[in-house]
Amino acid sequence: MLQWENIFASRASRMKASEIRELLKLLERPDIISFAGGIPDPALFPAEKVSAAYAKIMNGGAASSALQYSVSEGYRPLREWLVGEMAKIGIPCTVDNILITSGSQQVLDYLGKLFLSPGDTALVTWPTYFGALQAFNAYEPVYDRLIPMGNRTPEDYQRQAAAVRDGGRVKFAYVTADFSNPTGETLSRQARLHLLDLAAEMDIAVIEDAAYQSLRYDGEPVLPILALDIARNGGDIENTRTLYSGSFSKTLAPGLRVGFVVAAKPVIRKLVLVKQAADLHSSTINQMAIAEVVPDIFEEQVAKIRTAYRARRDLLLAALEKHMPQGVRWTRPEGGMFVWVTLPEGLDGAALLARSLETEKVAFVPGQAFHADGSGANTLRLSFSCASPDMIEEGMARLGRLLRSVILDAASLAMKAAG
Incomplete structure (x- = not known):
């Protein structure tokens, strides 16, 4: 049998699957509250x-x-x-x-x-x-x-x-x-x-x-x-x-x-x-x-999108303020579709996602994929473009609950290691 890997060009080894495209599949699961896909809301298409x-x-x-x-x-x-x-x-x-x-x-x-x-x-x-x-x-x-x-x-x-x-x-x-x-x-x-x-x-x-x-x-x-x-x-x-x-x-x-x-x-x-x-x-x-x-x-369409997304951004920022534990930081964008969250040092966004999907049913994108040098493990991206008010409030309440638990576990481990 032909060993395809032996005849691929050297550049093929640099071709990586998109974590984001894979996470989009979660949008099909009704039990998942997803802030992962940075996609426009189809309800707003003309x-x-x-x-x-x-x-x-x-x-x-x-x-x-x-x-x-x-x-x-x-x-x-x-x-x-x-x-x-x-x-x-x-x-x-x-x-x-x-x-x-x-x-x-x-x-x-x-x-x-x-x-x-x-x-x-x-x-x-x-x-x-x-x-x-x-x-x-x-x-x-x-x-x-x-x-x-x-x-x-x-x-x-x-x-x-x-x-x-x-x-x-x-x-x-x-x-x-x-x-x-x-x-x-x-x-x-x-x-x-x-x-x-x-x-x-x-x-x-x-x-x-x-x-x-x-x-x-x-x-x-x-x-x-x-x-x-x-x-x-x-x-x-x-x-x-x-x-x-x-x-x-x-x-x-x-x-x-x-x-x-x-x-x-x-x-x-x-x-x-x-x-x-x-x-x-x-x-x-x-x-x-x-x-x-x-x-x-075009101008009417852009105005419609801005109105809808502005409201969702404001709701997400308010929910983050309400539910995130101390030590978690986030950006406050003037536009676009995304809020960037920085977790306390030592936390891992990919590990958090795995635990979140299992226990809280909330999806987001771990931040490490966006770093060409492999850094940024303690970051994640939230998209608000397709999120309803109920999704935003419930999703951030769940994520905040999970983060408080993770931060508490990390502090407990640190104390045991020190003592």
Whole structure:
């Protein structure tokens, strides 16, 4: 019998199953209160409008083009609409600066393929989006922690030099600037400017994952990194080093699988070649359906989502305040879908999840998976996007009860060891 492991490429060993995708299976169990899946609430999808758009396309004379092969760059009317939306957030560009992809996850895969040779270094935050690590892993990079410009040490420079000495180099810094997955935190304007300073100093690209940018509930919007980059470079996107990755998954519906990347033309031209080799083009009919509905419903749809998710975030933060024992900390995001919880040192999120599923029937995502260096064992991610008020109150009451028991057990063991 053929031993498949013997003929897989070396990169196959870096391909890991997504803990999050596996935990999504728990959503099918009625006895589990789940805060695990960072997915949009299907009750908020604009199903009727999207259905009407498909019917119009199929019955209005556009069926032949909707079902045919199309250009790799993407459906032009959709890209033209995106040009207008980008201008609203300080990113003047043309259709030639935009590539449509099959979700923003495909953007990350393509950028890993385009930039990373084996042994090159990717700078990421600790923690970072696990899907980005999955996308980049296939191209065999080394990960280093993204350090703010003003906090770099001689050791950071030594690691950069070592990357070059070992045959690679630092290629890019990857960040989710707004309401990040998993922490829910947002980079300040000053932090974004410092990141651009660092990227210029190191002569690397910046990948800005903007999947959650539309989901702001509080506070003042912060200009995207690409907008700040353009402003620094004479208003011309062609002089920038930032690549902006966006998606319709969090605002319309993830099943449409439509995302996009905005960047200088030389990068887009290369990404078009990557796409031609990978899947020729993203679904034409899905792009046409989105282009049909967004001019009329996008702002209303985003407002509806913000209202619903803001209320759920507020309920989760209040429940955490009410039920969590002393020593447990959490973020207070201004938007997005996630709250990041830090447990007392010595506790393990994965072990807590196993015990929680067995005794309290509450699911969450252990935080270690989001750390490229394997740290963060005492952290976990809670998603509030699909949680009802009753789920939030009962789930946090159960989780708080479990944590008090675990913390008490740990203190008892420590006392016995000391005495």
